Amino acid sequence: MTEHTESYYAASANEYAPFPALTESIHCDVCVVGGGFTGLSSALHLAEQGYDVVVLESARVGFGASGRNGGQLVNSYSRDIDVIESSYGADAAKMLGSMMFEGGEIIRERISRYRIDCDYREGGLFVALNHRQMSTLEEQKANWERYGNSQLTLLDEEAIGREVASERYVGALLDRSGGHIHPLNLAIGEAQAIKLNGGRIFEQSPVVKIEHGSPAIVKTAHGQVTARYVLIAGNAYLGDKLEPKLAKRSMPCGTQIVATAPLPADVAKKLIPANYCVEDCNYLLDYYRLTADNRLLYGGGVVYGARDPDDVERLIVPKMLKTFPQLEGVKVDYRWTGNFLLTMSRMPQFGRLENNIYYMQGYSGHGVTCTHLAGRLIAEALRGDAERFDAFARLPHYPFPGGRNLRIPFTAMGAAYYSLRDRLGV
Template structure:
């Protein structure tokens, strides 16, 4: 069984790392490089930003402290889930109709960008369409009905409610009473999607440097300088895309997000017949609990199953011990299944659960804090920041002008504060209220 070693700059021992289709090692930054734009971080946000800019003719340099897709972008559940971590109805109540319309108009764009990239650059990342939301209770079914109704006002016509028998066409677990399918969702091999976009950037003249952790950004200069241990990039613009692994490298942003760990396991090969027995339509699934589980089958017919969270980004000592009981509650027929891979990874949580886009000055931009919805929203972020640097910041500023706050409790108490809140919502899920 593969286990993670977070201290390492190499990829964790995940199924994705074991099946990566590009093992090219990019060079470490050594010396001085000049670029139009320096992008910090080679995850989905950084790669999306760099590729959009390279397509517009900008000279880009991407700095990655470890390997391409080393963080959440190369470790996640691989599910293309549309929207944000807060429903459009919540966004409208909190920020007003104008903001809701603007964010709603962009809410499907991230998934579309992924599909466009796969087709345009022939990226082999095991793309499959559709995703399903599975409900345990009648309350959750009512919430899905409300969600479908609200999404329709923002032009999403790909949702279909499923009763118990209809859900069986997609997932055969007896744990659920119904659900909803999103025909504009899907699932992918996330690390191979990262690697494919990196190759696309390089094909357009962009440069990607690995093992090049940023130590300082001299953002006060007319042309900001981004310094690493062995070199620096001098650029007209800088985009900071470190997300949950940014740490204290950018002090101004440090207290605005909190790393949250989620755990994933991948079984031994089950065979196509068993996988179609579990997931007849080969869709991906996430349940409707506050602390949700998510699962799907891989291209080589294994089951990837994830769930659980650890506020503050601390990883459990034994990932299978945390996740396997959830898998067996969903699919008791898999009792005795062997786990071949187990890993963990962090996503960045914001207080509002809405991503933070903004500027540290007119030359240094940032985008992060997707709060569990990063696969799609990070790709949208890359397009929006590229538009802003290219002279049209209207769409970027719909996000940038939203208020955001430090997580309450400060560095000492923010973890227990969020743990207490999560207990409350888990209790509500169990009681069906």
């Protein structure tokens, strides 16, 4: 059996009765492949609308990035609206911009409606390490306000010094519609909500084959699901063999996180007094926040190709101490990695392999909120209103330069270039 990685989240997860493995042949309206946020959000929206839904998860609910990420509710996409407008045109920007803040709203609605205990805290900071980055945040504020976000405040150097006990930053953008959560507990809560609405979830049931047709047949080692529709939502954990077309234009990447031992309450309060989550503006960004039990959870860096680095602590703790040198000597209790799926455009990839086989993937490190939007969009599409789903599906899905064999070194070279620019402040 494949269990959760040894993370802080797994150690502090809410208890739930494990879902069974699939051992028979069953039928349903929609079979969802993948029990992360994309699959869970989709299944919950569909089950609420009366669809008979089956979720197949190869390990445990929230096993992948959904249960391992930084837990930050960050609005928009991995490419912001100004880039979308310049790359895809005003019409695409208008449609995608109208949805930029919807994912976070869906999460808050889910937490409230189903009383999900996942340590939700309001507010997120984008912090600038230099004046060039601060100028970018000023532009971001103007762009987001054009699309309806009225909860933004620019902070100067003195103000950010009151919000984060670090001398690294020249300013920040506070988004009060952002926030942070215990992501694995959100996933568990959403899975229980699916069950409450009549959906069926099977864990430890990796899909080995999808037979296209009408209906489609989704096979596991010990059972199969015959479905009117299939949604492929495996993201970085889908692998290259199940649907090779989806693997050609994406690349799994790893990120690393540590969680300290619990800090004294007064120490934690001094680090981030308002308990916001924080991410910097570098290309290879750092992100951090406090947990409910006063640990500092700190993550950053990217491993292209999703290899597990030998020593997560060695990679991340120097970053943490550069931000908070006052934590020198603090014990690290947990260290782990998680994979997300990167696309060449950094935009999510939605589409259809057949008229009844859909996919949603590739949030490029920006998936907590966008996955929840995705669930609403697929439910709209299956109901017959595909306008918003197709706004994403029409975006081009570019292959990585050099094909699958060279995508890792080429992407790493590009990242090294932008990382140098970050260090030089240009």
